[in-house]
Amino acid sequence: MPQQILLIEDDARLAAMVQDYLGGSGFQVTVAGTGQKGLDLHRQRQFDAILLDLMLPDFDGLDLCRTIRADNATPIVMLTAKGEPMDRIIGLELGADDYLPKPFEPRELLARLKAVLRRGITEPAHRILRFGRLEIDPDAMEARVGDRVCDLTAHQFNLLEILANRAGRVLSRDTIMNALKGENLASFDRSIDVHVSRIRAEIEDDPNKPRRLITVRGAGYVFARSQD
Structure with missing residues (x-):
């Protein structure tokens, strides 16, 4: 079965060229013309690697890289017209595995893609966040x-993960919504407060006296690192 590559690129001509060239080299390339479409595909399917354009019409590529990396360790090669060293450094710090400035030779892209795929041929780390019994x-x-599986919607799970990944930090509602901006927020049809209440009902011993997911009056929420 060919390795599956997700190409997030709004330049249709470039995307078609990359898709054709990599396809001829044995890869199956799926193209997303917007950041949101790319994120949706990433969350719906399992890809072996992602080629990510930094300049997208609806998404900052660096933010999208951060969001994707928070989900899993799929190799990411960033493609961009920007060539400044700082952009490359930021991209790598956010979790990109490699960086290729435009214009590029298809053969170089192929070589870099194969390199990150080779580095990824190890048993993937299965990251589990543990907080006491949770x-x-x-x-x-x-x-x-x-032993009980919490009954959470996908939105509620993503909200819980965002808070848990920043345990000990107070997050405002605006910060949380910004972290969730990779989702279709139109479907997040209830307030964050309501979703937090439902999460508490699943993870707290006493939802009326939460000790894990705490409201900081006038500031937002904080996920407690530890419990007594």
């Missing part, structure tokens, strides 16, 4: 308290 498994999109 376990959050981002890969499975599942939270457990002891």
Whole structure:
């Protein structure tokens, strides 16, 4: 079965060229013309690598890289017309595996893609967040308290993961919404407060006296690192 590559690129001509060239080299390339479409595909399917344009019409490529990397360790090669060293440094710090400035030779892209795929031929790390009896498994999109699986919607799980990944930090509602901007927020049809309440009902011993997911009056929410 050919390796699956997700190309997030708004330049239709360039995307067609890359798709054709990599296709001729044995890869199956799926093209997304916007950041949102690319993120949706990433979350719906399993890809072996992602080619990500930095300059997208609806998404900052660096933010999208950060969002994708928070989901899993799929190799990312950033493609961009920007050539400044600082852009490259920021992209790599956010989790990109390589960086290729435009214009580029298709053969160089192929070589770099193969290189990041070779580096990724190891057993993938299965990252589970553990907080006492609470376990959050981002890969499975599942939270457990002891042996019980929490009944959370996808939106509620993503909200819980955002808070847990920043345990100990107070997050305002604006910060949370910004972190969730990769989702279709139109479907996030209830306030964050309502979703937090439902998360508490699943993860807290006493939802009326939360000790894990705490409201900071006038500031937002904080996910407690530890419990007594």
